[in-house]
Amino acid sequence: MCKNCYITTPIYYASGYVHVGNAYTTIAADTLARYKRLEGKETYYLTGMDEHGLKIQEAAEKQGKTPQQLVDDVAEHTLGLWKHLGVTNDGFIRTSDPRHMAKVSELFEKFLASDDIYLSEYTGDYCVACEAFFTKTQLGENNTCPDCGKPTRKVSEQSYFFRLKKYEKQLLDFIKANPDFIQPETRRNEVVSFIESGLEDLCVSRTSFSWGIPVTSNPKHVIYVWLDALFNYLTAINYDEHDDSLYQKYWANNKEIYQLVGKDILRFHAVYWPIFLMAAGIPINFKLYVHGWILMKDGKMSKSRGNVVYPYDVTSRYGIDALRYYLVKELPIGNDGLFTYERFFERYNSELANDLGNLVSRTISMINKYFGGKIEKGSVATPFDKDFEDIINDTIVVAKEEYSAFHLQNALTKVWQIVTRANKYIDETAPWVLAKDDAKQEELKSVMYHLAEALRIASTLLAPVLIETCPKVIEYLGIQEEMSVENLTFGYEYKNNVVSSLQPLFKRLDVQKELVEVNTPKVVPMDFKSNVAFDDFEKLDLRVGEIIECKKVEKSDKLLVSQVQIGTETRQIVSGIAETYKPEDLIGKKVLVVVNLNPAKIRGVESSGMLLCASDGKTLQLVEISNVNSGVKVK
Numbered sequence: 170m171c172k173n174c175y176i177t178t179p180i181y182y183a184s185g186y187v188h189v190g191n192a193y194t195t196i197a198a199d200t201l202a203r204y205k206r207l208e209g210k211e212t213y214y215l216t217g218m219d220e221h222g223l224k225i226q227e228a229a230e231k232q233g234k235t236p237q238q239l240v241d242d243v244a245e246h247t248l249g250l251w252k253h254l255g256v257t258n259d260g261f262i263r264t265s266d267p268r269h270m271a272k273v274s275e276l277f278e279k280f281l282a283s284d285d286i287y288l289s290e291y292t293g294d295y296c297v298a299c300e301a302f303f304t305k306t307q308l309g310e311n312n313t314c315p316d317c318g319k320p321t322r323k324v325s326e327q328s329y330f331f332r333l334k335k336y337e338k339q340l341l342d343f344i345k346a347n348p349d350f351i352q353p354e355t356r357r358n359e360v361v362s363f364i365e366s367g368l369e370d371l372c373v374s375r376t377s378f379s380w381g382i383p384v385t386s387n388p389k390h391v392i393y394v395w396l397d398a399l400f401n402y403l404t405a406i407n408y409d410e411h412d413d414s415l416y417q418k419y420w421a422n423n424k425e426i427y428q429l430v431g432k433d434i435l436r437f438h439a440v441y442w443p444i445f446l447m448a449a450g451i452p453i454n455f456k457l458y459v460h461g462w463i464l465m466k467d468g469k470m471s472k473s474r475g476n477v478v479y480p481y482d483v484t485s486r487y488g489i490d491a492l493r494y495y496l497v498k499e500l501p502i503g504n505d506g507l508f509t510y511e512r513f514f515e516r517y518n519s520e521l522a523n524d525l526g527n528l529v530s531r532t533i534s535m536i537n538k539y540f541g542g543k544i545e546k547g548s549v550a551t552p553f554d555k556d557f558e559d560i561i562n563d564t565i566v567v568a569k570e571e572y573s574a575f576h577l578q579n580a581l582t583k584v585w586q587i588v589t590r591a592n593k594y595i596d597e598t599a600p601w602v603l604a605k606d607d608a609k610q611e612e613l614k615s616v617m618y619h620l621a622e623a624l625r626i627a628s629t630l631l632a633p634v635l636i637e638t639c640p641k642v643i644e645y646l647g648i649q650e651e652m653s654v655e656n657l658t659f660g661y662e663y664k665n666n667v668v669s670s671l672q673p674l675f676k677r678l679d680v681q682k683e684l685v686e687v688n689t690p691k692v693v694p695m696d697f698k699s700n701v702a703f704d705d706f707e708k709l710d711l712r713v714g715e716i717i718e719c720k721k722v723e724k725s726d727k728l729l730v731s732q733v734q735i736g737t738e739t740r741q742i743v744s745g746i747a748e749t750y751k752p753e754d755l756i757g758k759k760v761l762v763v764v765n766l767n768p769a770k771i772r773g774v775e776s777s778g779m780l781l782c783a784s785d786g787k788t789l790q791l792v793e794i795s796n797v798n799s800g801v802k803v804k
């Protein structure tokens with residue numbers, strides 16, 4: 170059996186913060202990675218950020234940042250979030266990483282040399298949000314994007330094309346020869362019919378914006394984000410580097426590669442990606458596991474709908490395990506799931522607080538009460554023991570299969586059978602009755618032993634999801650060994666006593682109270698940045714400036730370029746304020762300017778400074794000042 174395992178998530182767009190919907194892939198992948206480590210596999214779990222493309226460039230312009238500043242901020246936030254959620258990624262690839270960029274450039278040139286890529290003219294309907302062109306037949310009503318529903322734009326440019334068509338048959342043959350390449354089967358069928366309807370060559374370069382990897386031999390073109398981004402799965406593990414041992418171990422010589430993706434990006438991973446690999450002569454060693462979406466009552470979570478829930482909103486009140494459990498339990502393989510607080514509280518109370526939390530506290534307190542904390546097998550069985558034991562052993566086998574098949578919801582449901590059966594077993598055996606009868610002490614021991622075993626085994630199998638709770642339960646049982654599913658079976662010899670007292674694992678929630686809480690607009694704590702020394706503050710040179718000229722930046726809806734008089738000097742400054750201000754309205758305004766920022770090129774236009782604005786992300790206003798001459802210091 171293969172000892173290595175490579176697990177990847179798609180890399181997240183660095184245009185904004187991750188919400189509970191798109192946190193799903195990462196939490197699901199983390200669950201799988203933790204499970205594989207419990208199996209004793211050497212596991213490399215990769216996630217990262219997709220940092221190029223028009224979407225990022227426009228988001229940066231909107232926020233008055235350079236694209237690099239934006240992606241740095243978002244990457245830092247996202248890494249912090251993954252850490253907070255207990256995500257155990259081994260790698261974090263960013264597509265602005267020079268190593269990644271260099272390798273993608275090389276591959277592009279290689280594809281040009283092999284004539285897999287050629288230069289031609291393209292006119293098409295482009296969705297900026299999805300960074301994809303769509304054919305007329307794919308477009309929704311009024312030329313909207315079939316994936317996200319946003320309006321597409323006509324884009325016409327000289328472009329490079331990838332010969333997808335050339336690989337059509339080879340890909341179909343591959344998918345037919347490897348029936349488990351795309352899972353679940355419904356997604357595989359979707360892909361097969363997409364390919365059978367005929368592939369068109371793919372436009373793989375853009376000239377209408379600059380934020381991307383330039384084509385080395387023709388730098389006015391930048392490489393299409395998907396060609397750039399998909400190769401992250403290889404550049405992150407040092408493909409074609411001097412030391413490529415990670416690549417050799419986790420890709421070239423590995424048959425256990427899980428690539429997890431949401432259904433919205435199936436085509437990119439099931440069609441383009443394997444074709445790119447075929448053209449590059451790299452083995453297609455991975456399997457694609459496609460999951461559905463976490464939906465809100467009113468559809469997909471999106472900022473424009475105003476229905477976004479962020480992971481911190483949930484974890485700050487209910488803990489990390491509750492969120493991880495909910496998301497993993499909610500998504501059936503191949504279908505969508507729902508996030509509502511009503512459903513979340515229901516699951517929290519009935520499954521986590523009642524079923525599991527109560528089972529743990531009842532079991533530990535009974536073992537203390539009846540046997541001073543000691544767990545022993547007991548020489549006389551009750552009539553219910555055999556059946557309970559069989560259920561536990563059967564669950565181990567099935568849950569392991571479900572995890573490995575990435576049927577995470579099924580795995581949880583299966584393990585929960587141990588938990589619910591254990592609660593029923595307590596009612597059946599009525600330990601409090603046995604305790605009163607001296608002749609029944611061996612049966613009572615056996616009951617306690619069975620309950621401890623149920624907890625030990627359920628906790629081990631749930632540990633990939635309930636990352637804080639399960640290690641606690643194992644500790645409560647006095648077990649010091651590392652958890653493992655390798656030889657997991659009923660029959661452990663307990664050496665230590667259980668803990669003498671414990672805090673409840675999940676406190677029951679008052680649903681009505683919590684609903685009021687989550688529906689009341691929050692007094693959000695101010696996310697002030699950390700303190701800086703006065704000397705550092707003094708490094709900033711803030712001045713009063715007067716806008717004397719202003720016009721729109723060509724081909725941009727968001728940017729204005731102003732000439733700003735600052736005392737005796739005139740500075741050219743680009744700002745992302747065109748959605749709020751018309752150029753003519755700004756002439757004569759006195760504003761605050763940071764004058765000693767390093768100059769930057771935004772959309773090819775030199776900018777030497779920054780106009781200060783107040784913005785909450787939705788509205789924006791320039792900070793104006795009157796009765797002070799331009800050039801005066803602000804301190």
Ligand code: MSP
Nearest residue numbers: 179180181182190191193194219398399431462463
């Ligand atoms: N950048 C691309 C991936 C490039 S991979 C070479 C991308 N990024 S994303 O940020 O939009 O999405 C990241 C992951 O979140 C994807 O797997 C996507 O399917 C998933 N989800 C986004 N919204 C989701 C839900 N509401 N529910 C579940 N997963 C969803 O796509």
